Amino acid sequence: MKHIIKIYNTLTRKKETFNPIVENHVGMYVCGPTVYGEPHLGHARPGITFDIIFRYFKHLGYKTRYVRNITDAGHLENDADSGEDKITRKAKLEKLEPMEVVQVYTLAYHKAMQILNCLPPSIEPRATGHIIEQIEMIKKIINTGFAYETNGSVYFDVKKYSEKHKYGILSGRNLDETLEGTRSLEGQEEKKNPFDFALWKNAEKNHIMKWDSPWGKGFPGWHMECSAMSEKYLGPVFDIHGGGMDLIFPHHEAEIAQSNACNKSNPAKYWLHNNMVTIDGKKMGKSLGNFINLNEFFTGKHEKLEKAYSPMTIRFFILQAHYRSTIDFSNAALKAAEKGFKKLMTAMNTLNKLSSSKESSFDINEIQEKCYQAINDDFNTPILIANLFEGVKIINQIHSKDSTISNADLIKMRKLFKIFVYDILGFIEEDSKANEDFSDQLMSLILMLRTKAKANKDWDMADLIREELNKLSVNIKDNREGSLWEKTDEK
């Protein structure tokens, strides 16, 4: 089956047919985290969004190179051109070397991505690991005349660029609008125009993270790293550039300008942006003080959370919305996701146990086609999940003998669900919990046997159960509602 994938391109504001630059290959660059805080729901969303895209291209047999960076320097407070480096600021607060901060939060981010079952990218370059490449690119931009040096800093000349290219091509802003959005910040007097942005910043004496350059000691502007690293690992023009919608301006707009100045081309053919997670109608974000980090979700320890939600519940919650829609956080929505995920996993188990009949009472090919249609249509996971639930309904009908399935279709159905549920949507059974569940189920059975023994006045049996459980460090407490148990040797 040949699949035609439609992708909504932020650049053209319409859905386009995906045609790779090199046949059967996909190069995809996604903006990763600035590692200065605990990973939160705002990290989970792009992580999961582009994981689905990566998984789907791989499923279709594309040789896919997925590059996602780690920003470990150069990202200043408020995404601005002056002020303190986010990581350095955190390092001061925690009295650590900046690279210790980077290590702590890179590990936390990796762990969160792993728990959410996001595949690691093919390459994970770091800003500090590509200072030379950034300097080289800045030199090139100066040579083409689109950047200028002032006091050891280098700025991109947006006005001059605008004479030849369209600055605002991605965000749809025009220069005047850009000007309005520009805050008046320290260091602005070095710029020819307020909308110019830094390619290289001269480092003040007490700035910790700095490197030698042709313009003196300094550090790269935040937008440079992605241009330099995407070009290094994917070439000057690649297929897909992704990231959160909040990165469209100025970050991705600046990347396009830098690449145009350097290579006379927009770096990416398709620009994809995931929407935000909102809470009480506002964007969930660190600076807004209203974010919930992932560990808080997993443990339920946050005032806004009524209970803990498992990693797969979070994954389901995110995939139940299309990546270009906002997702509003609520306990009700999360509980619904939990229920939905459980229902899907139960169906996966039921599917394994089904037995076949002579004929199928439904059309398996129709389900398969609808699933592919959904994912091919701009990676529409909510519709894909809805289609899978049509399948779940049928699975349950077969189980209750209200429908039938032929042996060939049963094999096909199992393959279809494995591909979509595990390989493409990236769900996993939450195993350790499964094991705990099993122990719980066995304990319930034992307690039921004990109740029955007591009802039968079989005191020998009832006592035996209590004694044997004691040997396993299990205490039983009887109350009016029944029996409770706890294991007493837990650490």
Next chain:
Amino acid sequence: MKHIIKIYNTLTRKKETFNPIVENHVGMYVCGPTVYGEPHLGHARPGITFDIIFRYFKHLGYKTRYVRNITDAGHLENDADSGEDKITRKAKLEKLEPMEVVQVYTLAYHKAMQILNCLPPSIEPRATGHIIEQIEMIKKIINTGFAYETNGSVYFDVKKYSEKHKYGILSGRNLDETLEGTRSLEGQEEKKNPFDFALWKNAEKNHIMKWDSPWGKGFPGWHMECSAMSEKYLGPVFDIHGGGMDLIFPHHEAEIAQSNACNKSNPAKYWLHNNMVTIDGKKMGKSLGNFINLNEFFTGKHEKLEKAYSPMTIRFFILQAHYRSTIDFSNAALKAAEKGFKKLMTAMNTLNKLSSSKESSFDINEIQEKCYQAINDDFNTPILIANLFEGVKIINQIHSKDSTISNADLIKMRKLFKIFVYDILGFIEEDSKANEDFSDQLMSLILMLRTKAKANKDWDMADLIREELNKLSVNIKDNREGSLWEKTDEK
């Protein structure tokens, strides 16, 4: 209790009292892996060795910065000054971009370290992330006159250095011996003397991993990265430099020479080296084709392995030898380690369940003192473990009422074992197994109840058990020896 730690210093060939350079602070640099292959037992040993040292300093309250690098460029085949970069070679074999190889094996290494319960280092710098710092250091060495450029490569002038400093101070080799050990390899004609080593190598046209430098496009010599990164994150002189014994020459010898040339000082006060893992009496190594990787241990899938060994068994196996002794691989030794670890964990559980008496029949302080004596004596883990097993004996005696323990001592004993077994030796209960064990125990109990019900001719009860277990997808098969069970819905 003030602890005096004795450390065997390879530099002085004797045990010395550890005195930190800055009070209450420890800076430790350890050479990490070249990420071009699956992690194996030879990676586990330094990982675990320096993990113990890191954990112990932290336990004593030292603010410890542990830096362990990732070599992702510049390490040529045979540790030589010419030939192919190890990572590039692997990339060609696997048809990947070198940085894809780096990503795959860095992740594999991190996963292995995590499974072995080694704490992540405070900072994990990469060679490619510090090209500028290496270039800066090479410039400094050229300025001091201890390096020279030929054809775009820069070499360290060992003979000139030897006129002022002792080259061979760490390895104990003299210049003539060094000469004997030098292979005649391509590129030697660029050097003044065969024992000179590369600080920067001119890159041939088809060399993939290369950077701009004052000497043209090239890449740093393997020894440079550790000098540049240790200085960046720990300063020009720090407390401990560690690594495997095979790194003493030429790698660490070269580091000392580079730092002396640059900063007029040996970079580290104490040089620690773990010994090798041997197999059939020979060093286990990738180039020798006789190595067993860690996944093979965990799954038992290797012709030399009679069974699978868990991560904690591997950890116990390594810690049962002192880090400066060789460890010879054998199934017998691993099985003994497995048994030992299990015995220790069983004792930890027993310790939790002990009840106290009025008085103790033994001296808890003596055990504690002996444990600290062992670890303070050059981190002697085998003696520490032997002392803990003295404690295990007593725990078991108290459990069987052959010894007694007071309440105060019981609290102390629990704390002591927690500190040494979990915090310092870094053992963990192999949890998922614990949970499986619990399910197994409950199933045994249920089957026993069923047997008893049958013996009592309580057919209702016996049938009920079978039916309820069926609902949980558990099948029971009765045979002459008793009942077997299996869960049928496992994936």
